[in-house]
Amino acid sequence: MNDFLKGLKRVGIKLGFFAITVLTILLLPIFSLIRIIEKIFKAKILYFDPKKERNSVGRYLIDNWIGETYQAQNNRVFVYFLFPALGAFLLFVALPFIQGIYFSMTDWTGLNDPSFIGLINYKTIFLDYEFGFSFLRTAIYAILNIALINVVAFSLATLVTQNLKLKNVYRAGFFMPNLIGGLVLGYIWKFIVDKVIVQMGGVFSPSLLINGNTAFLSLLIVVTWQYAGYIMMIYIAAIQNIPQDLVEASEIDGANSWQKFRNITFPLVAQAFTVAMFLTLVTAFKQFDTVISLTQGGPAFVLPEWIGNIYGLNLLPVVQSTDLVAINIYNEAFVNYNMGIGQAKAIVFFLILLVISLIQVYYNKKKEVEL
Amino acid sequence: MKKLLLVLGLFTVIFTMTACKASEKTLVIYQNKVEIDEVLRTYAEAWGEANGVNVEVKTCGGDTCAYGTQILAEFQADEQPDIFVIEGMGGYNIYADKILDVTGEAWASDTDLEFVVDGKTYGFPVAVEGWGMAYNADILTAAGVDPATLTSQAGYLAAFQAIQAYYDGNASMSDYAVVSMAAASGMTWVTGLHNFNGYLSSGLAYNDSTVIDKLNNGEVDASRLAQLADWVELLFTWSDETILLSGGYDEQVGKFAAGEAAFLHQGNWTDSSYTNSDFEFGYAPHATLTTGNTSLFIGAPSYYVINKDTDSEADAKAFLNDLASTAEGHDYMVNQAHMVPAFNAVTLVPSTPLSALVMEWNQAGNAYAWWQNDMPSGFGMEVVGPIYELFAKGVAGASGGITKTEFIAQVTAAIENLG
Structure with a gap:
C-alpha cells in the first residue's frame, strides 16, 4: 500500500513537472521579451538568485529554463527552433480544432451568426437513428475492409518477393490501381457492375448496386482492389528487410517453409503490420470519394428491426445502406446545412477514431520484435 | 544608390496596384448551369466589353460540383460573387442575409415569375422550365x-x-x-x-x-x-x-x-x-x-440575385436589365442557351422541341406551380x-x-x- 502511494506520488510529481515544462515553453516568448526590455533599460525585472532559491519547483525552473546554466541556455535554444513548426501546428491544426469544438455547440448554418446552444447538438445526434446506423455500417465496413485488404496485400507481397521472373512487373501492376483517383475508380467500377457483369446474369442481374448488402460488398471489393497494392508495398519493404542469415540458419536447422513463415517472417514484419493496420483502419473510417461515385451513399434500405427497437421506432424508416460516417457528416453539413450538428458528429467521430486507433497501435506494438 | 533603387521599386509597386484598381471594374457571376457556361461566358464578355466591365463567369453544377456547397465556401472564403443563383424559397432562406432587394427594376414589370418575398422583389428568373x-x-x-x-x-x-x-x-x-x-x-x-x-x-x-x-x-x-x-x-x-x-x-x-x-x-x-x-x-x-x-x-427553377455586399451594384443591375430587354440578351437566352425566357417582351421561339412545347403550354396558361424547392x-x-x-x-x-x-x-x- 505504501509502495503504491509512493508510486502515485512519483507519477504525480512527474506529471507536475511536465505541466510546468509545457507552461514554460509556451511562456518563453514573454520571458525573452522581458529579458530584452531588461537589457534596453538596464533594469532587473525578473531576477532569480540561484543561491537563495530553496523551493524545488523554483530550482527546477532556474536550472533548466530561465537561469544562466548551460542546460537552461540549451533548452531555450531548442524551444526557439521549435517555434516555426509549433506555430504552424497551432495555427492550422490546433486552432481550427478548438474552433470546431466551439462550432459543435452552436446552431451555425454556414451563413448566420452562430449562437451558443450548449450540448444540444450532441443530444440530437445520439438520438439520431441515421447516425447510429451509419456508425454501425462504418464499423462493419472497417472490420471487413481491414481484414480483406491486409490479407490480400500480405498474400500479394509474399507472392512478389518469391523468385518470379517478372516480379517487378507484377509489383507495378498490383500497385497501379492506387494511382487512379477514388472518384474515377468508382465511376469505372459502377460501369463495370451496372453494364458489364450484369450480362452474366444470375446473381449479377439486376445490378449488384441496387441491393443494400451487395452494394456494400461491391464497395468492399473495389476499395480492396484499389488499396491492397499500396499496403502490399509496405509489406514488401518489410519482407525484404528480413536478414537473410536468419533464414539461412533456420534452413540449416531444417525448418520447413511454414515454420520459417511462422517464426521468422511473421514476427519480423510485425512492425509493418502496425503501420498497415493503422493506415487501413483510418482510411476505412474516412472512406468518402469511392462511395460517392460508386453508390452515392445508396441504395435505400429499410432500417433493420433490432436497431429500430433500440431507438423505439414503430415504423422502420428508410436509410441509405452505404451511408458511411464521412458521407453522413458531409450531408448533414452541406446538404441539410446543419453545420453545428455536422461539426458535433465530426467531433464524436474524431474521438471514437482516436480511441480505436490508439488501442490498435498499442496492441500491435506489443507484437513487434526489436532486432 | 541602393536606397534610390528601393524607393523606385516601391513606387512601381504602388503605381501598378493603384492602376489595377482604377481600371478594373469587375462583375463576378457564379452560376449553376454547366450546359450554358460557354454561351453565357461569350455573352457576358461581349456585354462587358461594350460596358467597360470585366465580367467573370464561374460555373459549378451538374453531377460533379455541388453548387450549394461551393457557394457557401466562396462566401466563407470571402470571395463573394456579385451575382449568384438561388433555387426558390429554400435557397432564399439560406442566403436571406446576403440578397439585395431589387424592387422596382425595369425587368420586373415584364415578367410574372420574379422571386418575391413579402412584396419585395429579390430574384431575376433565369429561365422557365417545365416537366x-x-x-x-x-x-x-x-x-x-x-x-x-x-x-x-x-x-x-x-x-x-x-x-x-x-x-x-x-x-x-x-x-x-x-x-x-x-x-x-x-x-x-x-x-x-x-x-x-x-x-x-x-x-x-x-x-x-x-x-x-x-x-x-x-x-x-x-x-x-x-x-x-x-x-x-x-x-x-x-x-x-x-x-x-x-x-x-x-x-x-x-x-x-x-x-x-x-x-x-x-x-x-x-x-x-x-x-x-x-x-x-x-x-x-x-x-x-x-x-x-x-x-x-x-x-423558374432558379433566380439570379445580387449580393448585398457587392461593390458593383449598378453594373449588376444593368447586366440583368440588359439581359431582359436587349435583342442580344434575348438572342442569348433563346438561341444560344436554348432556354425559355420568362419575359413577355421576348418574341423568339425556341428551336428545340420540348422547350417550344413548354413555352406553348405556359402561354396557354396550363401550368401547375413548383413547390418542391420550398420543402x-x-x-x-x-x-x-x-x-x-x-x-x-x-x-x-x-x-x-x-x-x-x-x-x-x-x-x-x-x-x-x-x-
Missing part, C-alpha cells in the same frame, strides 16, 4: 393512342396497355420501353423533387400553397398522397426495369432519344439530347390525381427519394422493396417528422 410526361408522338399514333385522353390515371393505363400491345405485335420492338424513368440513388431529384411535386401542386391554382404549407407543418393530405401512390405505382409498373432500378440520367434520356421509349419522365432541359432524334414530340400532364390533370409543372433542404432528395427507390424495387419485384401501403406509411411518417 411532364414527354411522349414520342410517332409511337402513340402507331399504337392508336389519343394524347388528349392522357389526363387521368385510367387514360394513362389504357394508353400504356395499347402501347405494350403495339410493341408485342412488332418483333423488332421487344426491348422498347413504355415509360423511361429512373429511381436509383443518383436520380432522387427526379423522384423526390419532380414527381413528388405533383402531390404539392397538381390540380391547384398557381399560387395555392395550402399543401406545401401543410407539409412544412408536418400535416399530410392523405387523399392526395394515396392518389400520388397510385400514379407512382402505375409509372413504375410500366417502366423499363433496368433503367428504373439502376439507370442514370444518360440511360433514361438516351432510351427516349433513340426512339425506343414512348414516355419520358423529364423536363425540357433534356432538349440537348435530341439532335439526332427524328420523331414528333409531345407533352402530357402527370396524372398525379386520379382524374382532371390539365397542366405541366412550369416555373426543407434535403427533404425531397434525401428523405422522399430513397422511399421512391424502395417502392420501385417493390414494384419491380427486386429484393428489399416495399409495397404501396408501406410507401404511403413511409411518406406519411417522413412528412409528420417535419412538424
Whole structure:
C-alpha cells in the first residue's frame, strides 16, 4: 500500500513537472521579451538568485529554463527552433480544432451568426437513428475492409518477393490501381457492375448496386482492389528487410517453409503490420470519394428491426445502406446545412477514431520484435 | 544608390496596384448551369466589353460540383460573387442575409415569375422550365393512342396497355420501353423533387400553397398522397426495369432519344439530347390525381440575385436589365442557351422541341406551380427519394422493396417528422 502511494506520488510529481515544462515553453516568448526590455533599460525585472532559491519547483525552473546554466541556455535554444513548426501546428491544426469544438455547440448554418446552444447538438445526434446506423455500417465496413485488404496485400507481397521472373512487373501492376483517383475508380467500377457483369446474369442481374448488402460488398471489393497494392508495398519493404542469415540458419536447422513463415517472417514484419493496420483502419473510417461515385451513399434500405427497437421506432424508416460516417457528416453539413450538428458528429467521430486507433497501435506494438 | 533603387521599386509597386484598381471594374457571376457556361461566358464578355466591365463567369453544377456547397465556401472564403443563383424559397432562406432587394427594376414589370418575398422583389428568373410526361408522338399514333385522353390515371393505363400491345405485335420492338424513368440513388431529384411535386401542386391554382404549407407543418393530405401512390405505382409498373432500378440520367434520356421509349419522365432541359432524334414530340400532364390533370409543372427553377455586399451594384443591375430587354440578351437566352425566357417582351421561339412545347403550354396558361424547392433542404432528395427507390424495387419485384401501403406509411411518417 505504501509502495503504491509512493508510486502515485512519483507519477504525480512527474506529471507536475511536465505541466510546468509545457507552461514554460509556451511562456518563453514573454520571458525573452522581458529579458530584452531588461537589457534596453538596464533594469532587473525578473531576477532569480540561484543561491537563495530553496523551493524545488523554483530550482527546477532556474536550472533548466530561465537561469544562466548551460542546460537552461540549451533548452531555450531548442524551444526557439521549435517555434516555426509549433506555430504552424497551432495555427492550422490546433486552432481550427478548438474552433470546431466551439462550432459543435452552436446552431451555425454556414451563413448566420452562430449562437451558443450548449450540448444540444450532441443530444440530437445520439438520438439520431441515421447516425447510429451509419456508425454501425462504418464499423462493419472497417472490420471487413481491414481484414480483406491486409490479407490480400500480405498474400500479394509474399507472392512478389518469391523468385518470379517478372516480379517487378507484377509489383507495378498490383500497385497501379492506387494511382487512379477514388472518384474515377468508382465511376469505372459502377460501369463495370451496372453494364458489364450484369450480362452474366444470375446473381449479377439486376445490378449488384441496387441491393443494400451487395452494394456494400461491391464497395468492399473495389476499395480492396484499389488499396491492397499500396499496403502490399509496405509489406514488401518489410519482407525484404528480413536478414537473410536468419533464414539461412533456420534452413540449416531444417525448418520447413511454414515454420520459417511462422517464426521468422511473421514476427519480423510485425512492425509493418502496425503501420498497415493503422493506415487501413483510418482510411476505412474516412472512406468518402469511392462511395460517392460508386453508390452515392445508396441504395435505400429499410432500417433493420433490432436497431429500430433500440431507438423505439414503430415504423422502420428508410436509410441509405452505404451511408458511411464521412458521407453522413458531409450531408448533414452541406446538404441539410446543419453545420453545428455536422461539426458535433465530426467531433464524436474524431474521438471514437482516436480511441480505436490508439488501442490498435498499442496492441500491435506489443507484437513487434526489436532486432 | 541602393536606397534610390528601393524607393523606385516601391513606387512601381504602388503605381501598378493603384492602376489595377482604377481600371478594373469587375462583375463576378457564379452560376449553376454547366450546359450554358460557354454561351453565357461569350455573352457576358461581349456585354462587358461594350460596358467597360470585366465580367467573370464561374460555373459549378451538374453531377460533379455541388453548387450549394461551393457557394457557401466562396462566401466563407470571402470571395463573394456579385451575382449568384438561388433555387426558390429554400435557397432564399439560406442566403436571406446576403440578397439585395431589387424592387422596382425595369425587368420586373415584364415578367410574372420574379422571386418575391413579402412584396419585395429579390430574384431575376433565369429561365422557365417545365416537366411532364414527354411522349414520342410517332409511337402513340402507331399504337392508336389519343394524347388528349392522357389526363387521368385510367387514360394513362389504357394508353400504356395499347402501347405494350403495339410493341408485342412488332418483333423488332421487344426491348422498347413504355415509360423511361429512373429511381436509383443518383436520380432522387427526379423522384423526390419532380414527381413528388405533383402531390404539392397538381390540380391547384398557381399560387395555392395550402399543401406545401401543410407539409412544412408536418400535416399530410392523405387523399392526395394515396392518389400520388397510385400514379407512382402505375409509372413504375410500366417502366423499363433496368433503367428504373439502376439507370442514370444518360440511360433514361438516351432510351427516349433513340426512339425506343414512348414516355419520358423529364423536363425540357433534356432538349440537348435530341439532335439526332427524328420523331414528333409531345407533352402530357402527370396524372398525379386520379382524374382532371390539365397542366405541366412550369416555373423558374432558379433566380439570379445580387449580393448585398457587392461593390458593383449598378453594373449588376444593368447586366440583368440588359439581359431582359436587349435583342442580344434575348438572342442569348433563346438561341444560344436554348432556354425559355420568362419575359413577355421576348418574341423568339425556341428551336428545340420540348422547350417550344413548354413555352406553348405556359402561354396557354396550363401550368401547375413548383413547390418542391420550398420543402426543407434535403427533404425531397434525401428523405422522399430513397422511399421512391424502395417502392420501385417493390414494384419491380427486386429484393428489399416495399409495397404501396408501406410507401404511403413511409411518406406519411417522413412528412409528420417535419412538424
